[in-house]
Each structure stands twice: as structure tokens, then as C-alpha cells.
Amino acid sequence: MLAAGTVIAERFRVLRSLGQGGMGAVYEAEQLGLGRHVALKVMHPHVASAPGFTERFQREAQVLARLRHPGSVEVYDYGLDSGFLFLAMEKVSGETMDSLLMREGALPVQRAVGLAVQVLEVLEAAHVLGIVHRDLKPANLFLEPHPGGERVKVLDFGLAALGGELHARLTQEGMSVGTPGFMSPEQMRGQPTDGRSDLYSLGCVLYELLTGFPPFPVMPSAEIVVAHLYKPVPAFHEVRPDLSVPERLEAVVRKAMEKLPAARPRDATAMREELLAVLAEPVGPPPLPKKRGEGKKTERGLGGARHEVSVPRPVPGAAPVAVLVPQHQEPAGNTLVMSLAACGFQAWVASEAEPWQAFGALLVVADGRESLAWARTLAARPGSPPVLLCGPADDWDLVTGALEGGLFDFVPLPLDPIDLTRKVSRAQKLKR
Structure with missing residues (x-):
């Protein structure tokens, strides 16, 4: 720093x-x-x-x-x-799409598709120059106030992985380039990527904008990788039975998320035209307005009927969070407890003697390879809650060791409040 x-x-x-x-x-x-x-x-x-x-x-x-x-x-x-x-x-001003999702949950169809169309317009211009983003995700999509309505700014263009050759080399050295929940299968394998890899990532983003959840939620990062490589994308009604999303729109999203690049739209222009065609279809009267921050929305049925539903969002659960630290890492443990409290969690520095059933998640502060082995031992105990390892973001041996060693997830330092809230909330949900 x-x-x-x-x-x-x-x-x-x-x-x-x-x-x-x-x-x-x-x-x-x-x-x-x-x-x-x-x-x-x-x-x-x-x-x-x-x-x-x-x-x-x-x-x-x-x-x-x-x-x-x-x-x-x-x-x-x-x-x-x-x-x-x-x-x-x-330097831009506004908020990330990630923050918007945390606050409001799933977005109305017209707004979600409109935002995706804006991203595709940027991708069209970038792909013509041979630039592939390779790290499209809600946290890299910024919503900036604009006289004509909100405008999307795409951040970190081309810097997540600079070219297929370098990306393959970094992957071979064990460095995680990109974000597992939004990476295309070919990128996860370290294969060459083109613009269709960005379309896959945008499909994941649009899936979350429409449902409030990523395509493969509530699972460790290592399992997310396996899901994107081999598992079919869950249908919208499996994730949100209460939603009424046009079948044509869901088909566009699922096409963008095909495992093989050749099965996806041929380019950003083709996907944008498909989404614009969906927007042009009559979908009934506009939704009723909602109060800011309520996490609710008015859904439109195909017949025009309205009904209000609560949108599930990753929020702190009731079960407390235990923090375990090596003896000389008490200050780090106290900082983590304060950060958890600021995010709305009940948390305290605990001892191994406390009953595991009382906790919704367990965070272990890393202090070298010994902490990784310690965390794995804790995760293997009968009745243990999901275990997350918290350590430096640039210690790639620690990151990959945590994700490959049976732990629920890795929380990088310095702490990102949104990332911390999401991962701990998902761990609590899994425990329940």
C-alpha cells in the first residue's frame, strides 16, 4: 500500500x-x-x-x-x-453495480436489460481494437448519474489479464486472474480468449441483475469454478420462482453463458441486437415505483398483472461469527471483529473450546502456512460451520491452498466491506 x-x-x-x-x-x-x-x-x-x-x-x-x-x-x-x-x-463518481445489487436486489427487466445494452456498446468499441476485458463483474461496472439517466462506466478494461499468452503463464504459476463467479470456461482453463469470453461474463452479470443472485451462488470458489466448467446454468424459476422474466430474454442470457464460445452470440453487436429486440416487445404496463433501499420491486407478469415480492439479498444473518487468531495476532482479530460489526454481524474473538453449533461461520486469520493447516483441521471437525480464511490478497499460495483445501472461501486483506458481507452471508446461509 x-x-x-x-x-x-x-x-x-x-x-x-x-x-x-x-x-x-x-x-x-x-x-x-x-x-x-x-x-x-x-x-x-x-x-x-x-x-x-x-x-x-x-x-x-x-x-x-x-x-x-x-x-x-x-x-x-x-x-x-x-x-x-x-x-x-x-476518476468516476457514483456507485458500482455490486453496491446497487446489495441494496436493491433484482432489478426490473427494462432497467437490467438497458444496463446490459450499455455495457455491450462499450464492448463493441473495445473488441474492434482487440481489447478483451476478461474481468467483467458487477464490481467493475460503475453507475454514474447522467442528465439522460444513469450511465454505465466499465472499469479495469484490459488490465485483469493482458493478452492470452500472459494470462496462460500467470495461470500456470497459480495466480487467479479474474473472478471465478464471472469467468468464462476457456478463461478458467487458461485458454486463449476473445470477445465471446466477455459475453459469457456479461451473461453472468445480467443473470444476477434479473434474479438478484449469481448463476451458481452459495458455494466455495473452487466449486464455482467446477460449476462454470461443467454444470448447466439453473433456470430462472429454479432460483426465483416468483419472477416473471420473458422466455426470450432468459434464452438470450443462457445463450451468452454457453460453455463453448462458438455457441454464444457471434459478437457484442449480435447480443445487443437480441436484447434490444426483447426490449421492443410489449410487456404490459410499467411497474409501480418502489421506495429506495427497500429491497422490493414490482414484477410484471406476462399478462400485465402486478404483484409485489421481497427480493432475497445477501445480508448478515442472526447466527454469530467466530474469529480465531494465532496468539500474536490479537490486533488483527480485533480489527476483523470491528469490521464484521460495522457490516451488521455479531462477531467476537472465540476459542476452539466454544461450541461450534452456535456459530454461523468461522473466520481464521492467516499467519503463514500453519494457519492454513489449522483452518483445514477446523473445517474437518464434525458440526463445524463453514470456515473462511482471511489473509493477504497477494499471497497466492495461501489463496489457492484455501480454495483447494476444503475451506468455504478466502477473504482477502485489506478488507472490502461488500466482499466480506457477501462471503460471510453466504456461509451463514449454507449453515442454516
Whole structure:
């Protein structure tokens, strides 16, 4: 993490952290001389040191700078300074689609499809330039207020995996590139990707916008990978029997999520045209308005009838969360407990002697390989709640060891409140 006040390349002063992912960290920074605030993405050293990465990064940054579209983020500058590989981009305001889903649950058909169409317009422009996003997910889709209505901004374009050759190399080295819940099967296998991989990811996003749930919810990340590789996508009525989604729309979503790229729409233009055709169909009178934040919506039946339903969302459950820490990691355990409390959970630092049945989830603070073995032992105990390992985001041996070793999930540090809430809520739901 870079401290506030750090100056990069003599022209960008770091102001505060905006977030961190597997490939790098993003900061709000001031562009000296212009006084402009930018989003500064700085790649993690272990990523930037990969053979050929710097050259590929620079070539990709040049291509991204040519991607001029209202729905893409403008690139201002890039470079390498004192070992830090950075990219300066337009700073956007608003909220992520992930935050919207957490607050409101499933969206009305017209709104969900309209947002997906906006993303496809950006993908069309990007794919023409040979840019494949490879990490489309609600957290990378930003909703920005606009006079004509909300506008989607696609973030992190092309930076999740810079080219098929590099992606394959990083995957072979055990690095998780992308997000398992939204990755295409070919990307999970480390195979070359094209624009149809982005269509698969967008299909996953649209599935969640329409149902309130990802295609394969409430399961460890390793099992999500298996599901995307081999399992059929659940029908909408299996996940939300209360919904009335046009069959033609569900067919478009399922086509985008076909396992084989050749079975998906041929390109972003074709998928956009299919969705626009769905929007053009009469669907009855508009839904009744809902109060902001209620997590409810008015669904339209095919015959025009209205009925109000509650939208299930991943929210903190009643069962408390136990936090286990090594003896010298008490401060980290207390910080995690406070973070859980801020997200609405009951949590405390527990001992192994406490009855497991009382807890909805168990978080183990990582302290090297010994903690991984400890967490696996706890997860194997009869009656144990789902166990999540909490550790550094850039410790890939720890991440892959947790997901392959029978644990429910991995919670990366620094903590992301939305990610923490989702994973612990899913663990509690599994326990129930």
C-alpha cells in the first residue's frame, strides 16, 4: 500500500486508497500542475515483475488510450517509476453495480436489460481494437448519474489479464486472474480468449441483475469454478420462482453463458441486437415505483398483472461469527471483529473450546502456512460451520491452498466491506 503523500513519476500525488485487487491497488491521486484528481492504478510488484509484463502493459495502455467511448474510462498517462508500474485514469463518481445489487436486489427487466445494452456498446468499441476485458463483474461496472439517466462506466478494461499468452503463464504459476463467479470456461482453463469470453461474463452479470443472485451462488470458489466448467446454468424459476422474466430474454442470457464460445452470440453487436429486440416487445404496463433501499420491486407478469415480492439479498444473518487468531495476532482479530460489526454481524474473538453449533461461520486469520493447516483441521471437525480464511490478497499460495483445501472461501486483506458481507452471508446461509 502506498502512503498518502507519495508522489509517483513526479506528477501524481497519492491522496487515499480506493481499493485493492489481485493485480494491483487503486488510489485517488492529484495530477500536479493541473490539479486534476485521477484514479491511479499501481500494479502489485509480483505481477509487474512477470517476464514481459512491463512491455505488454505499456502496449495495452496505448491501446486503451485509443478507446474513446462515453462508457469507458479515459486513460491519461502510464509509466514505470521506481519499480511502480502505474496507469492514471479518469476518476468516476457514483456507485458500482455490486453496491446497487446489495441494496436493491433484482432489478426490473427494462432497467437490467438497458444496463446490459450499455455495457455491450462499450464492448463493441473495445473488441474492434482487440481489447478483451476478461474481468467483467458487477464490481467493475460503475453507475454514474447522467442528465439522460444513469450511465454505465466499465472499469479495469484490459488490465485483469493482458493478452492470452500472459494470462496462460500467470495461470500456470497459480495466480487467479479474474473472478471465478464471472469467468468464462476457456478463461478458467487458461485458454486463449476473445470477445465471446466477455459475453459469457456479461451473461453472468445480467443473470444476477434479473434474479438478484449469481448463476451458481452459495458455494466455495473452487466449486464455482467446477460449476462454470461443467454444470448447466439453473433456470430462472429454479432460483426465483416468483419472477416473471420473458422466455426470450432468459434464452438470450443462457445463450451468452454457453460453455463453448462458438455457441454464444457471434459478437457484442449480435447480443445487443437480441436484447434490444426483447426490449421492443410489449410487456404490459410499467411497474409501480418502489421506495429506495427497500429491497422490493414490482414484477410484471406476462399478462400485465402486478404483484409485489421481497427480493432475497445477501445480508448478515442472526447466527454469530467466530474469529480465531494465532496468539500474536490479537490486533488483527480485533480489527476483523470491528469490521464484521460495522457490516451488521455479531462477531467476537472465540476459542476452539466454544461450541461450534452456535456459530454461523468461522473466520481464521492467516499467519503463514500453519494457519492454513489449522483452518483445514477446523473445517474437518464434525458440526463445524463453514470456515473462511482471511489473509493477504497477494499471497497466492495461501489463496489457492484455501480454495483447494476444503475451506468455504478466502477473504482477502485489506478488507472490502461488500466482499466480506457477501462471503460471510453466504456461509451463514449454507449453515442454516
